[in-house]
Amino acid sequence: xxxxxxxxxxxxxxxxxxxxxxxxxxxxxxxxxxxxxxxxxxxxxxxxxxxxxxxxxxxxxxxxxxxxxxxxxxxxxxxxxxxxxxxxxxxxxxxxxxxxxxxxxxxxxxxxxxxxxxxxxxxxxxxxxxxxxxxxxxxxxxxxxxxxxxxxxxxxxxxxxxxxxxxxxxxxxxxxxxxxxxxxxxxxxxxxxxxxxxxxxxxxxxxxxxxxxxxxxxxxxxx
Amino acid sequence: xxxxxxxxxxxxxxxxxxxxxxxxxxxxxxxxxxxxxxxxxxxxxxxxxxxxxxxxxxxxxxxxxxxxxxxxxxxxxxxxxxxxxxxxxxxxxxxxxxxxxxxxxxxxxxxxxxxxxxxxxxxxxxxxxxxxxxxxxxxxxxxxxxxxxxxxxxxxxxxxxxxxxxxxxxxxxxxxxxxxxxxxxxxxxxxxxxxxxxxxxxxxxxxxxxxxxxxxxxxxxxx
Amino acid sequence: xxxxxxxxxxxxxxxxxxxxxxxxxxxxxxxxxxxxxxxxxxxxxxxxxxxxxxxxxxxxxxxxxxxxxxxxxxxxxxxxxxxxxxxxxxxxxxxxxxxxxxxxxxxxxxxxxxxxxxxxxxxxxxxxxxxxxxxxxxxxxxxxxxxxxxxxxxxxxxxxxxxxxxxxxxxxxxxxxxxxxxxxxxxxxxxxxxxxxxxxxxxxxxxxxxxxxxxxxxxxxxx
Amino acid sequence: xxxxxxxxxxxxxxxxxxxxxxxxxxxxxxxxxxxxxxxxxxxxxxxxxxxxxxxxxxxxxxxxxxxxxxxxxxxxxxxxxxxxxxxxxxxxxxxxxxxxxxxxxxxxxxxxxxxxxxxxxxxxxxxxxxxxxxxxxxxxxxxxxxxxxxxxxxxxxxxxxxxxxxxxxxxxxxxxxxxxxxxxxxxxxxxxxxxxxxxxxxxxxxxxxxxxxxxxxxxxxxx
DNA sequence: AATGAATGAGCCTTCATTCAT
DNA sequence: GATGAATGAAGGCTCATTCAT
Numbered sequence: 001x002x003x004x005x006x007x008x009x010x011x012x013x014x015x016x017x018x019x020x021x022x023x024x025x026x027x028x029x030x031x032x033x034x035x036x037x038x039x040x041x042x043x044x045x046x047x048x049x050x051x052x053x054x055x056x057x058x059x060x061x062x063x064x065x066x067x068x069x070x071x072x073x074x075x076x077x078x079x080x081x082x083x084x085x086x087x088x089x090x091x092x093x094x095x096x097x098x099x100x101x102x103x104x105x106x107x108x109x110x111x112x113x114x115x116x117x118x119x120x121x122x123x124x125x126x127x128x129x130x131x132x133x134x135x136x137x138x139x140x141x142x143x144x145x146x147x148x149x150x151x152x153x154x155x156x157x158x159x160x161x162x163x164x165x166x167x168x169x170x171x172x173x174x175x176x177x178x179x180x181x182x183x184x185x186x187x188x189x190x191x192x193x194x195x196x197x198x199x200x201x202x203x204x205x206x207x208x209x210x211x212x213x214x215x216x217x218x219x220x221x222x223x
Numbered sequence: 224x225x226x227x228x229x230x231x232x233x234x235x236x237x238x239x240x241x242x243x244x245x246x247x248x249x250x251x252x253x254x255x256x257x258x259x260x261x262x263x264x265x266x267x268x269x270x271x272x273x274x275x276x277x278x279x280x281x282x283x284x285x286x287x288x289x290x291x292x293x294x295x296x297x298x299x300x301x302x303x304x305x306x307x308x309x310x311x312x313x314x315x316x317x318x319x320x321x322x323x324x325x326x327x328x329x330x331x332x333x334x335x336x337x338x339x340x341x342x343x344x345x346x347x348x349x350x351x352x353x354x355x356x357x358x359x360x361x362x363x364x365x366x367x368x369x370x371x372x373x374x375x376x377x378x379x380x381x382x383x384x385x386x387x388x389x390x391x392x393x394x395x396x397x398x399x400x401x402x403x404x405x406x407x408x409x410x411x412x413x414x415x416x417x418x419x420x421x422x423x424x425x426x427x428x429x430x431x432x433x434x435x436x437x438x439x440x441x442x443x444x445x446x
Numbered sequence: 447x448x449x450x451x452x453x454x455x456x457x458x459x460x461x462x463x464x465x466x467x468x469x470x471x472x473x474x475x476x477x478x479x480x481x482x483x484x485x486x487x488x489x490x491x492x493x494x495x496x497x498x499x500x501x502x503x504x505x506x507x508x509x510x511x512x513x514x515x516x517x518x519x520x521x522x523x524x525x526x527x528x529x530x531x532x533x534x535x536x537x538x539x540x541x542x543x544x545x546x547x548x549x550x551x552x553x554x555x556x557x558x559x560x561x562x563x564x565x566x567x568x569x570x571x572x573x574x575x576x577x578x579x580x581x582x583x584x585x586x587x588x589x590x591x592x593x594x595x596x597x598x599x600x601x602x603x604x605x606x607x608x609x610x611x612x613x614x615x616x617x618x619x620x621x622x623x624x625x626x627x628x629x630x631x632x633x634x635x636x637x638x639x640x641x642x643x644x645x646x647x648x649x650x651x652x653x654x655x656x657x658x659x660x661x662x663x664x665x666x667x668x669x
Numbered sequence: 670x671x672x673x674x675x676x677x678x679x680x681x682x683x684x685x686x687x688x689x690x691x692x693x694x695x696x697x698x699x700x701x702x703x704x705x706x707x708x709x710x711x712x713x714x715x716x717x718x719x720x721x722x723x724x725x726x727x728x729x730x731x732x733x734x735x736x737x738x739x740x741x742x743x744x745x746x747x748x749x750x751x752x753x754x755x756x757x758x759x760x761x762x763x764x765x766x767x768x769x770x771x772x773x774x775x776x777x778x779x780x781x782x783x784x785x786x787x788x789x790x791x792x793x794x795x796x797x798x799x800x801x802x803x804x805x806x807x808x809x810x811x812x813x814x815x816x817x818x819x820x821x822x823x824x825x826x827x828x829x830x831x832x833x834x835x836x837x838x839x840x841x842x843x844x845x846x847x848x849x850x851x852x853x854x855x856x857x858x859x860x861x862x863x864x865x866x867x868x869x870x871x872x873x874x875x876x877x878x879x880x881x882x883x884x885x886x887x888x889x890x891x892x
Numbered sequence: 893a894a895t896g897a898a899t900g901a902g903c904c905t906t907c908a909t910t911c912a913t
Numbered sequence: 914g915a916t917g918a919a920t921g922a923a924g925g926c927t928c929a930t931t932c933a934t
Binding site: 894895896897898899900901902903904905906907908909910911912913 | 919
């Protein structure tokens with residue numbers, strides 16, 4: 001059944017399968033054969049619809065982030081006028097959600113973390129855009145929370161503290177590759193909630209402490 | 224020079240080269256050819272000395288962690304009687320150092336993060352031991368810092384917050400694959416110091432906040 | 447523009463495009479995709495209209511030679527009563543023209559040379575006819591020029607001398623793949639003229655010399 | 670038998686097989702599989718010994734021309750002081766020999782003609798050297814024969830007349846792909862001799878006629 | 893009548909491993 | 914003990930062809 005449909009369908013099945021496989025195994029370990037196997041189509045279909053494995057990967061990225069942006073909008077969908085603490089909560093919720101979500105949405109976080117650990121050079125353009133947007137938004141937020149005296153370096157370190165907590169924790173909890181002595185028993189939604197609350201609480205305190213440090217340095221140097 | 228010395232030498236050169244390559248490219252992207260190329264020996268040497276790529280990888284893990292334990296002992300080499308805050312600082316210093324160190328030492332952290340993101344199933348045994356030891360030590364420390372009322376889950380989340388901050392930040396800063404708009408200009412030692420101080424300050428505050436939360440929950444539930 | 451006119455149009459566009467591509471790249475290097483691309487139609491059209499790449503190639507041959515025969519009639523259109531020297535000039539002009547002509551006409555010579563160098567087995571029938579006709583006409587002409595005593599072998603050799611001079615020179619000058627140090631700067635018409643005159647002059651002398659040889663052999667053997 | 674020999678042997682068998690196959694089918698139609706089949710070795714051997722199909726092809730060229738130069742030295746091995754007529758005969762003998770020789774030697778001519786008709790861009794360097802050397806030697810010789818008044822263009826045309834006669838005739842007679850009504854019954858040596866004599870006689874006369882033309886033009890323009 | 897979609901066979905290449913010395 | 918040579922399995926890609934509409 002479902003042969004020679006309208007062409008969009010097969011293309012879509014491939015894209016879906018590719019999202020899963022790339023997220024699960026990374027660019028190199030993912031094989032066109034497995035992707036097409038899951039999409040129930042021929043190996044040549046990848047080249048027919050996307051031109052190459054590389055270009056398929058780029059499309060996967062685009063789609064993963066588009067979907068993630070819809071399901072978990074940056075800063076939780078709050079406007080720029082919302083209080084920064086709320087926007088931090090929203091941001092953390094967004095990043096955690098993208099990493100933990102068991103469906104298609106969850107691929108975005110995994111793809112991103114993979115590229116951070118072992119970049120492929122295959123998608124520089126796409127990746128650069130996605131990362132830069134996120135980075136800029138977070139930096140702005142951090143600067144609000146840290147106060148006007150924070151240096152670029154301090155802003156960066158704090159940003160990294162928050163982002164990497166979210167991504168790494170989220171993914172490890174979800175991939176089920178935590179060491180066997182670590183288990184969570186709850187629904188995905190609850191998990192997202194729990195992680196978001198923990199990281200928000202933890203990070204807000206961390207940010208405050210950093211801010212105090214900054215202000216003390218300020219006093220010292222002006223004394 | 225020094226032709227085929229004593230057989231241990233070759234084996235050792237391979238191990239050294241393999242550490243670099245595996246840390247840099249990950250298990251699958253690393254090729255036996257490149258490893259032997261850097262070790263200035265024949266491709267067959269890997270199988271001769273180690274039996275297979277898998278077994279070489281396992282040896283690499285063992286050696287990387289042995290060396291890392293020596294150079295950056297867990298908890299900074301402090302005894303169990305040292306105050307927990309100091310031991311936290313020591314632990315963070317240790318993890319960051321293992322990730323950032325540019326020489327052989329740095330491989331341990333990178334290998335570990337890689338396995339977290341994309342596990343290989345090749346070294347379950349070795350990995351399990353290394354991770355379990357670290358995990359247990361940190362959990363104990365966290366429980367001290369969080370107080371006796373902390374649940375296992377809370378201990379785990381806090382542990383993860385600290386560990387992943389260290390590893391992910393460290394590695395990303397070191398691999399030089401940060402987005403181009405992010406740059407640090409300092410020596411490795413300074414970098415380790417800066418990161419350690421930031422993460423320690425950030426985390427101590429985060430832990431305190433978590434502890435307060437726990438105590439408040441305690442009050443509520445006993446009310 | 448002009449959507450799917452009448453079906454013959456598409457078939458015709460394919461044929462035209464195929465002539466170009468086959469002449470330019472040879473049977474194997476020519477791809478159905480490029481042909482259909484130039485013909486602004488679908489890949490499936492080739493098989494639909496011609497059955498297969500092979501059969502398309504055969505049609506291309508037929509058409510190329512029909513057109514070439516019209517534009518450059520054998521022996522320059524002279525009747526059998528014209529003096530043989532004039533008919534030789536006509537023949538050379540015809541072969542050179544077929545090879546050098548930049549438009550559709552030029553394909554015939556290129557296709558022919560290609561088949562001589564790397565036969566395809568795809569079009570034995572078609573090719574055989576085209577070649578045999580040309581060969582017979584030239585052999586007759588050569589025999590006239592060489593005299594009645596010429597052996598078959600001598601006739602053949604002289605024929606080959608003339609034919610291959612025309613084809614190979616013409617094509618190499620036109621394909622632009624001459625070594626970079628060789629350049630001609632003139633219009634196609636002038637080029638055809640120049641080549642024809644050179645080859646005619648060169649060949650007439652060659653033929654005369656061969657004839658003299660033959661007559662001397664004759665004398666010797668009858669002595 | 671003959672497994673795991675000394676490595677040179679297999680490499681050599683591949684090279685030999687590749688010469689045949691490339692000469693017979695051309696670069697694109699030749700498959701690594703067939704080459705290795707004839708060389709009685711594994712497909713991977715090509716990459717092991719030569720790196721790629723391209724590089725193998727380049728080696729084939731080099732070897733074919735080296736061997737050809739030895740077996741049929743340019744200008745027949747005559748020094749620059751020999752009379753130009755003798756050197757022309759030597760040159761023709763050399764080119765014909767390279768084309769007709771049934772053994773390994775014959776590949777050089779076929780490879781060359783193939784590249785003239787459908788260049789590959791794979792071996793620009795190698796090819797350029799081989800062709801340029803031959804071209805320069807012949808041009809010099811032609812200029813001697815045509816006299817000092819000959820223009821570059823006239824020299825070129827005459828060169829092409831001679832070269833292409835040799836190559837195209839030789840190859841077509843040898844490949845056995847002449848139309849079925851054309852047959853020569855003689856040994857290779859005799860064939861080379863027959864062709865050489867015919868082409869030399871034919872060309873010397875052609876050259877003389879061209880020279881006379883040149884001198885007449887000279888007179889006219891100076892009148 | 894015509895075409896977008898899909899496919900399978902075949903090609904070149906890579907790579908961990910094994911063989912023979 | 915060590916290595917150069919060799920291999921088979923697998924991967925990505927191309928391309929003529931076929932299917933279903």
